[in-house]
Amino acid sequence: MQPVTASVGAPDLKDRLDVLLTYLPSFLSSHGEIVSAVFLLIVALAVLLGVSVYVCLAVWLERKISADMQDRLGPMRVGWHGVVQMLVDPVKLALKEDLCPGAADRPFFMLAPFVVLAASFATFAVMPFSAAFILADLDIGVLYVASVGAGVLVGLVMAGWASNNKWALFSAIRTIAMLVSYEIPVGLSIVTVVMMVGSLSTQKIVLAQLSDAGMAGWHLFRFPPVFMVSFLVFFIAGLAEVNRTPFDLAEADSELVAGFHTEYSGMRWSFFFLAEYADMLIVSMLGTVLYLGGWAPLTVTRPLTIDFWVFWGMAALLAWYLHWLWTRIYLPRGEYGLIVVQTAILIAIALALLVVPSLAWFLIKSLALIFVMMWLRWTLPRPRIDQLMYLCWKVLIPVAFVNLFVVGVMRLYWR
Amino acid sequence: MSGIVDQVQRQKALKTDRMTINMGPQHPSTHGVLRLLVTTDGEIVDHVEPVIGYLHRCKEKIAENLPYYQFMPYTDRLDYLAGMNNNWAWAMAVEKLAGVKVPERAEYIRVMFGELNRIASHLVAVGTFGLDLGTFTPVLYCFHEREKILDLFEATCGARLTYNYYRIGGVAKDLPDGLVTKIREFLDPFEKRIDELNTLLSENHIFVRRTANVGVFPPALALDYGVTGPSLRASGVPHDLRRAAPYSIYDRFKFEVVVGRGEKGTVGDTWDRYDCRVREMSESVKIVRQCLDGLPDGEVRTKLPAVFKPPKGHVLFKAENPKGELGYYVVSDGSPKPSRVHIRGPSFCNLSIIPAVCRGVMLADLVAILGSIDIVLGEVDR
């Protein structure tokens, strides 16, 4: 009797793989929750990475855009027009010493940046990046964003209090007053959209804006001017929510040195930075979802119909207007090359319009809103804290309430 | 019901206290090493006590140990944003004491550079004031223009900040070739830049809300605290030494004394102080143009002995600097070195009004008021 071959006795790698491939599908199909968990983990990491990359990009963009508005060059040394700067900056921050003041409340001081970061990153879970790409299509999606996003406040107050620095304390007090107040107009404007759609799910809100009419189906352009007002209230209050100039009173550098992050350095400081830019993206994305059709392309089904040309007519007008504004405010040196560049960009966008997928649309719209935020930052001075409160309680909230009432009446009679 | 009563009781029992906070000497908007000891009730400022002297070099003692000529470079370091004007005031003080005549061409050159430096100083004041209010862009626009003025100075005397260009009896040397054309090239587009600044900052709604009716200096109070220059004129007092007591050749030029009009709020508020500086730049442009038109040929410096001994006596000479009235009180005992020099720094006097006007304002207003006074710590601390 011939001795059995080795392959029979001990199963080699190939056999093991065979076994795995034979049984895994049935195992996974009977334990679907594991698949989705692993898949979600991978996607969540991808989003985390994506947001971090976006922050690096946004910082570079902010520096370049501000430089352009201020008649200077901005970063030019590291790579082409300083592009590599966005890689070098995080490295520099990571290498810096992590300081903690002796008199600070150490555990809370150390924890605060992570609370802020976690709260702002968690909100990306319900962002509908495209028709299929959404981490968790919760039925309470919008409510989730509003409530989890408020966790940022906790982190900021923690940082301000634990620093044991009077400027940081001022900042913490301002943060509480400001963020709590501005939650109200944001919430009220979100409710107008929710009432119109009849759902809190972010994906359903986007789907409700899809139509053959393209842009005309977006909430922003429906029943003008009701949702335009709603969008304006949302955007202004959103700016205050994310602590951006002109509403950056919590970190007002000319008054409070640096506010709650006065005592932070290195990586921990950069977490606040990361969270601020992530928050900007959240507000922009939420604005896009609620009012600008989310991932919906500008023209939904028939790219070359009349509304396509109407849109481009509008876009050209807008570009001309922006350029006029630009020359008036930012580039009085009369650089006509800018018009050429703008036209080229418009043509490039026009071509891209026909091919880009919905994910890209979502990002383009959000980044456009972020550009507006940067534009405002480098133009406007900062109001005083009482003026900011006045704006919230005596202007934005009444306007939002009237708007809400109008939408309620509309909802009664039109649907 | 009793719950509410309890709550009110508890609120009454809640201990509240004033907080003392150090603003400076390292703070982004104290314009140097000024320290403000601020007592606040929440965001509201209860009491401010400026603490100065962090940049004290005792220039007055230095002056006693140097010949009259050699003190000139030290004056540059007083108000280091307006070195030309400081040089000029020192030269005129000694000239008045010793009765030195200055050649015609030198007078024109002095007025011209004095006014250009006034524009440069006001540009910094206006730009950094925007910075204090949280807008970053105007300061770079202002520095862009200031850079061009500094280029003109560099072409003339080789320095961009501390010029040491004026001399007792004239100026160090004549203008380089082509500078007159260069100055004209700077002036022509400059007035448009001021309009641009107005659209970006002066008329901005948030800016006006932040500055109008904030930190009003009543004229009598301002004068009581020795506030001079644009800060006094903003309160509606048209006091300008160039017009009130014309020194040098200022009586030959046509220009307007800019006064605060209370256009956006009350006369003498923060907006007016800002606005006065903006409008004063246009007036300085007018004076520089008239200088260029009337610039005569000739010598630029009177020959004086190497060992210069003014006669015994004393004088207080005041000149209208960008920040206010700079005065040199010089006592001569007939030796080559001054027996005593006292410097009346406009920033020093202007700053002293802060405790009187900053009661009950918001913390952010304190920054705005401080920025609108436009101090330079080199002159406050001397």
Place this chain on the structure above:
Amino acid sequence: MVTPREIHDRLKAQFPDDVGDFVEEPVEFFSEVKPAAVGRVCAFLKEDPELSFNYLVSISSVDLTANLAAVYHLESMDLESGRTRHAFVMRAQAPRDNPVIASVATVWGTAIWQEREVYDLMGITFEGHPDLKRILTDDDWVGHPLRKDYVFPKTYRGIDLE
């Protein structure tokens, strides 16, 4: 327009014991005033409707070896037209070993800081000043630098100054 000589004569009539000579030096004329009387003389100069010296330009201190002096430059300004109506200079001398001059801090606000500066650098004590302390040098600085016999310290808080 009132000349310094006329102002001096008015002061002399008002305060015969406190106001001394009128000194005419080549460039500037000034009146000598007794140190203890500076406060009331200045109050009169400010309150008098005709004189109304509302602007104290500067207080300069001078070391006259035997005495320490404070020189007051005063101006009367018309708030409407911004013109200087008249100007006046007065000097108060106090003995070196006990340099005390009456304060004018309650008369003009600007004197609060200017007198502190004179006190700090020249060591003249102003009687009646609400908060007389050093202003430009440190609180624990020794000596008054502008005096002619001032010796510059070799060290300060352990810092080598040479």
